[in-house]
Amino acid sequence: MQDGYRELFLSEAQEYLNNISNCLVKIEEDPSDLESLNEVFRCIHTLKGMSATMGYEKLAGLSHQMEDLLDELRSQKKKLTLEISDALFASVDILERLVEDIRLSRESKVDIAPCLEDLKRLLTADQPAEGVMPKEKKPERAALPELEEQALEFSDPDIKKIKEAKSRGLNSFKIRVTLVRDCVMKEARAFLVISNLKRRGEIIKAVPQVEDIKEGRFELAFTLVLVSKESREIIANDLLNISDIEKAIVEVVDVAGKTAAAAPQGAPSYIKKIQSMRIPVERLDKIMNLMGELTIAKIRLLQIMQSFKLEPLEEVGFTIDHLTSALQDEIIQTRLLPVAYILDAFPRVVRDLSKKQNKEVDLEMTGSEIELDRVALDEIGDLLVHLVRNAIDHGIESPEERKAKGKNLHGKLAIKVSRQKGQIFIEVSDDGKGVDFSAVRKKALEKGLISGEEAAALDEKRVLDLISLPGFSTARVVSDISGRGVGLDVVKSKIESLGGRLDFETKPEVGSRFILTLPLTLAIIKAMLVRVEGEILAVPLMNIRETIKINEVELKFLQSFEVIRVRDEVIPVIRLNRELDIPVFVSSEQYSDDRLSVVIIEYGKKALGLVVSQVLGEQDIVVKPLGSFVKRTKGIAGATILGDGRVALILDTMSLR
Amino acid sequence: MARVMIVDDALFMRQMLIKILVGEGHEICAEASNAKEAVEKYKQFKPDFVTMDIVMPMMEELDGIGAVREIIKIDPKAKVLIVSAMGQQSLVVEAIRAGAKDFVSKPVQSTRLIEVIKNILSS
Known part of the structure; x- marks a missing residue:
């Protein structure tokens, strides 16, 4: 086994496994989803080859057996039954454990024999001969997804349609539309293209299929065949007037089913151009760190520049300033990954959890194309799983209960990701029974966490605080799924340590919604x-x-706390020098302004005023984590180095309240 | 150069759009802050095109999509550009179905907006 390839193998194998899980979920929902079936087959096949090359026999053996069974399904010799899909899922779990053992370089104790037996039995078991696929679906659709870019093949009915159209004086066009790389809302864009074309004629064929295109299941390009009375120019012009389209090639299709203006057929290229490459995460981290140092050096340079006022120096300085900013943006981009990276696991998570609970749950995910810093992605995966568990376990009711309430039998769980102003919002919502305020109130009173007065004025913010206390669970039965293990308290503190926020909304019988807010990087x-x-x-x-x-006199005392009134709001105020024990410092410069500067920070719906000596201004700062010996210092989240080389501490606003 | 109506419930967004559009030499003939107002002002001013925020508070049972529908009913050739936040794909699809010509996503990038409008006006 070659060690150099191990890393590569592991990362690719993981991707394949994720892909397989997802496609299996899709197939289970819709057994006629040939595309997903083919995808699973392709992944398993590749995984088998990779494992065999690396000498991982168990992996190779199990995937081989899965491949056989999948091939039967794919060729419609076998029908997908619940038993088969369970066996496939079970096998994927074992594959995952095997890969994990390889990752940890330990001898695998996983026994694949029972699983192999299962698969073999299912493979040889007799089944009624009739296929599950709708009859009109051609086996040719079984082409591998990579073939999407290849010329589309015309079947006999297609050719017939094209001929017929011609006899009626209509033209047929093959249209290949490529969207711009940074296209947002791909689905909507594709929908716009399709609905525009439909106005001009009839779409008789599409690769991938029209439904898939509308759902955004394509890379950047798709191909359509349109029958229309309009000329090629009109169609092309239509497409050019839609934004976010990189390229639209419209070719006339002739009766033989070939495009007339066929592109010159060069020799097929066997070697693909390298479009992307893998870079170890540590290297990216190092680059980011260096970038941080560079930014600091740049700020110093700019400061020196200002004091010298040398024209040539200023010119170079501004260029460097501009370039470092651009470089910084690019580097941040390289650290971003689509949220799909973690969301892709959720159809499976939801399937497993809801099955265990005997609940019917439909998952809806939006915004998985939005990108987020890799570090944050690593951290929030588990937190999202927890929130999803929470929703399935506590939120969504059993089908019987839902029926009694007149709700749809299938509970709805939605994960929505959106981005606004350099912040990422991740929303996990369900349409279940919501948080029962009276139960929370009762429990909190019982545990002596709140007074009777407080109990009367319980709002969502406070309820979240309460239910996220360690050990606070109103679930009557502690299930295997939630009510133990990671609690909301962990979710909350983790999010806050990432510089983010957790918010919560709930309505009895309508559902609950958790909103994670995170900085982009x-x-x-x-x-x-x-x-x-x-x-x-x-x-x-x-x-x-x-x-x-403010003037000193505007500070009022409320009980023993200092507060100020800002517009109609009374805001508690703390003096940072006292809070952080910063000794009095007599500056050589005297500030004539004896008014107090107050920075008002915000958490959730509450605000807090911080009295500081002076507000200096805005700046991009590079966060340097503190060493473990000063970690958990109250009020301090990290440090940064300023342009003049001084160290500034980064305030941890969350720990001040 | 065209006469534009801007529909958005946020004053800030309207002002930003106005700044971009006026910079391009367009004339802002009307502004509306809700769907109902949008439909009324469309009738009154007959703008060459409309930028429409897709998420607006309901106004007499009319939301952004409803407004698109009404405007298309008044003038099947109306050119409506949807302005939407990312991740509201289903709403955007709904609006396209209702007859919207194109969409841009918030935060609106001026270069993109200008290009989209050029496309819409030349179609």
Whole structure:
């Protein structure tokens, strides 16, 4: 076994396994989904080959057996039964465990024999001969997905349609549409293209199929055959007037079913151009770190420039400034991955969890194309699983209960990802029974967590605080799924440690919604620099509502807390120098302005004012995590180095409240 | 250069769009902050094209999509451009079905918006 290939093998194998799981879920939902079936077959086949090459016999053996069974399904010799799909899922689990053992370089104790037996038995078992596929579906659709780009083949009925159209004086066009690479809302864009074309004629063929195109199941390009009375120019012009289309090739199809203006047929190219490559994550982290250092050096340079006022120096300086910013953007881009990376696992998660609970749950996911920093992605996967578990276990009712309530028997679970102003929102919502406020109230009173007065004024924010307390569960029965293990408290503190936020909304009998808010990237953030006595602190801009100046007399005491009134809101105020024990610093410069600067930060729906000595201004800062010996210092989340080489501490607004 | 109506419930968005469009030499003939107002002003001003925020509060049972439908009913040739946040694909699809010509996503990039409008006006 060649060690150099091990990493590559592991990462690819994982991708294939994810893909297989997803396609199996799809097939189970719709057994006529030949495309997914082919995809599973292709993945298993490749996995088998890879494993055999690397000498992983168990992996190769099991995938071989799966391949045989899948081939029977694919060729419609066998029908997909629940038993078969369970066996396939079980096999995938074993494959995953085998891969995990390889990853951890340990001798695998997984016994594949029972699973092999199962598969073999199912393979030889007799089944009624009739296929599951709708009759009109041609086996030719079984072409592998990579063939999408190849010229589409015309079947006899297609050719007949084209001939018939010609006899009626209509033209047939083969249209290949390529969307721009950064196209947003691919589905909607494709839908727009299709509905525009439909206005001009009839679409008689599409690769991938029209439904798949409308659902966005294509890379960047798709091919359609349109029968229309319009000329080629009109059709081409139509397409050119749609935005986000990179390229649209419209060719006339002649009766023989070949495109008349056939592209010159060069020798088939065997070697594909390299479009993407794998880079170890550590290397990306190193680059990011260097980028951070570069940014700091740049800021220094700019400061020196200002004090010298040398024209040639300024020119170079501004160019460097511009280039580093562009470079920084690019590097941040390389660290981003589509959320699909983790969302892809969820159809399977939901299937398994809902089966265990005997519940019917439909999963709806949107925004999986949105990209997020890899570090954050790594961290939030498990948190999302927890929220999903929570929804299935506590939120969505059993089919009987739903029926009694007049709800759809299938519960709805939605994961929505969206992006606004450099922040990512991930929403997990269900249409279940919602959080029972009275149960929470009762439990909290019982445990002495709140007073009777507080109980009366329970709002969503407070309920979230309560239900996310360690060990607080209102579930009557602790199930295998939730009510133990990671609690909401873990979700909440993890999100907050990532610089994000967890919000919660619920309505009895309508459902609950958890909203995670995360910054786009965790390594470079925008911050407001403030001076507190002799120290400079950075406050993440994301947490700041506003900065104001007040006169000392505007600070009032409410019980023993200092508060200020800003417009109609009374906001508690803390003095950062006292809170963080920063010693008084007598500056050589005296500020004539004796008003107090207050930075108002925001968490959830509440606000907190921080009294600082001076507000210095906004700046991009590079977050340097603190060493373990100073970790968990109250109020401090990390450090950064400023342009002049000074260290500024980054304020952890979450721990101040 | 065209006469434009801008429909968005957020004043900020309207002003941003106005800035971009006026910069391109278009004339803003009307602004509307809800679907009902949009339909009424469409009748009154007959703009050359409309930018329509797809998510707006319901106004007398009319939302953004409803407004697109009404406007197309008034003038089947109306040129309506949807402005939508990312991830609202189903709404956008619905609006296209109702007759919208194209869409751009928020945050609106001025270069893209200008290009889309050029496309719409030349179609």
